[in-house]
Amino acid sequence: MTEQGVGASPERVGGLARVTGGQAYVADLRHEDALQVKLVTVDCARARIIAIDPTAALAVPGVRLVISAADLPDPMPRFGPQFVDRPILAVGETKYHGEPVAAVAADTLDAAEEAARLVRVDYEELPAVFTVAGALAADAPLVQDPSLRPGDPRSLSNVLREHRYGWGNVEAAVADVVVEHAYRFPMVTQFAIEPHGFIAAPDGDGIAVWSSIQHPNWLQKVLARLLGLPLAKVRIFAPDPGGAFGGKQHAKYEPLVAFMALRAHRPVRLILTLEETFQAVRRGAAEIRVRDGYRRDGTLVFRDVDADYLIGAYADIADRTVAKGSYTSAGPYRVPAARIVARSVLSHTVPSTAFRGFGNPQQIWAVESNMNEAARLLGIDPVAIRMRNLAQPGETFIPGDTPADGAWAETIERAAAMIDWSTPPPTGRGRGIAVGLKSGPTTGLSYSTVRLLADGSVVVYAGTSDMGQGARTIFAQIAAQELGAPLDWVTVIMGDTAVVPYDQQTSASRSSVLMGDSILLACRDIQARLRAMAARLESVDEATVVVDRGVVRIGDRSLPIRDVLVRGLGLLGGEIIGLGEMRKEAEPDHPLGGTAAFFEFNCTAVEVEVDRDTGDVTVARHVTVSDVGKALNPMQVRGQDEGAAVMGLGHTLMEHYIYDETGRIRNLGAIDYRIPTSMDLPLTMDSDIVENEDGPGPYGAKGMSEGALLCVAPAVAGAVQDATGVAIRDLPLSPERVWRALRDAESAVRPDPVEGAR
């Protein structure tokens, strides 16, 4: 058991199918008689749609259906997790390049593709906005129709919402030094290797939808409302996503394929190309101004943050990423006065949505870089300046929210030690360090069902999506540990809303904590029934029976659970069913609607070399340390931490959308948009964890899958500045940008007088 239970690293549950090609992702599913769907788009960002003529498309052999706004209910049904703004197909005008105006369904993909090219769309290009400055200009065209935002005083601007947080009095705070800079974070895309896939089929008097979605229960609600069906008639199948990273949280083209399937009376399937995925999901760009006040000894006396997040044409969950990401802009520090203002700015670009880190990597890039600037200016070590201001365990650092819940100082000290912070870097190299803090889920509701079958094997039902984070393994480990079954006697059923009980969502690194606790409670429910069963069988008082880690103890006797179960169930056999329910209630007075269930905390330290002739940055050493409370499966924890670190290096060193002046993504697709490969890794990657069993999850676990991405960029930029003396406040730190910055610095008078200080 020890090699399989909680805290051990058994092989991934579901791993065998992943290495044999047997894992069926959405695109691998086959439906008899399915129609293939291709989207129809126009080649500009914002267009007034004058007319759509499907005649030529319908003449292509095998074409069964061409659908556009005119074929959908009027008014156009809309959906969205925060604002009900996104139409099923563009109506009246397109809002971004890539937004479909029509869709074709045909017997074959070849026919659908040919017909999609033949759908005639007459349109007129309209002025559009693709930048913060453009969107906020006085004469900017409105991205959203004001009628979608009744009663909203900002509906005549492109500011969807403005979020304000703060405490203390920033204006009155007295600082010896004020450090003020502006930082930019680019648009980047999730780039799950599995492009998004959607299938819908009529299902008796309802509908069935297959989607690589993170939140099947949320999708079920959306489709039920759009189609006027009861929840029980909308069945969502959610096969394991082939990577999701937030981009698969919310409905995209599921409503479209659902309407098409009901119209065609046949299954329809739409598998996006990677290019279409680029035009479906991205992270919000940001322009963030940070003004920090310090005393000479490095004590932070105020922080003033003003941020514009450039979201896309529809809100999706982007405004929530702005609200929640900016909320923690004061960091894990004791800041006496803070003022945080963050705007969600609409633009005629791809709708931004959740992406690992959820609005935090943008602000952490800014505020942690600014802290590194302060350290240089004050001549204080970057580790020391953080330790001086760090909230201590149990200390309230955001008024009204969860106090500091981890060993954050220990985490920083560990990272510093691992990169030999106290000794200078080798000649020609620079070091940088930064920390990342992220608020975990603010509300939650996870039900689970656990069935202990007559032979002692176990079936767990959990609505979490296993998108690579390994939730299925964690849940199986918990059930195996609590119910005494070998790991390979546990089956975890996910991804079918007709079978699996409700789970709010798979996001915010919540599943090990909230669903994990739910499964633990379901197992405890079974254990209570086993206690009663054992007391009856042995004619003892139930209070003398203990069920723990797979055994039933009565006095000094220990019985395997299975023995009690087989005798207790009797001749008819049967099973014991346990129910779990884990809630994190909403707190309506809280600015985010709820306090943090936990905080993710990470410290990243890097050592870099900068090629002055090419601007190429090599990460020689990358150290990432996360406070995880308890690693339920250390091998999977490592995979998540190191994976998040490499993903963070992507937006730090190479990734960004390049928009042209007409709102088209110039580097659309894998050839021109680079993500890290095995050739782009740090020369050494070392990850470690801090475990004090101080989290709210099972056995003291906290959520942990996003932490190691949060502060990669400020750590690397700090190291580049340490190596070269040059500060760069735009991402990515591409060779061209670094080379230009070095050249500009050389042509300036005399570089930074405090060069060499760290």
Place this chain on the structure above:
Amino acid sequence: MTTTQRIELTVNGRRRSEEVAVHHTLLEVLRDDLGLTGTKACCLVGECGACTVLVDGDSVDACLVLAVEADGSSVTTVEGLAGDDGLDPLQAAFLATGAAQCGFCIPGQLVAARALLALHPHPTRSEIEEGLAGNYCRCAGYEQIIEAVQLASTTSATSGSEP
């Protein structure tokens, strides 16, 4: 009108005779005509490596090869890696090191690693990095993937053999 042509392939050791559309790629024929969906589709421009298969022992992106170009060749996909006596050492190693996270890139990684080990039975780390450079992993489990290839190269005397 779709033009078709009959091709002969040996896929994972089994002879197949298929009437294929001449404009369809090997990837499309494997997935859609032969039902071998272990090979994945992502970028379709030969960058991501999700569709990596072996054609006569060479690692290729199946999205860049027309099926008719593969006529007469022997194709190995992820479904063909395991033998009668169980998993290939690479598959076992990928499980042991935790290299498979979401799993979507893994078929391509495994096939590319098989080709690499055929060339370099005991590769250095940089040979592995180079050998797998054409296979994206967005879960970015590269460290554990590299460890898996190293592990497989030490656990298998036969890992260098042609499939």
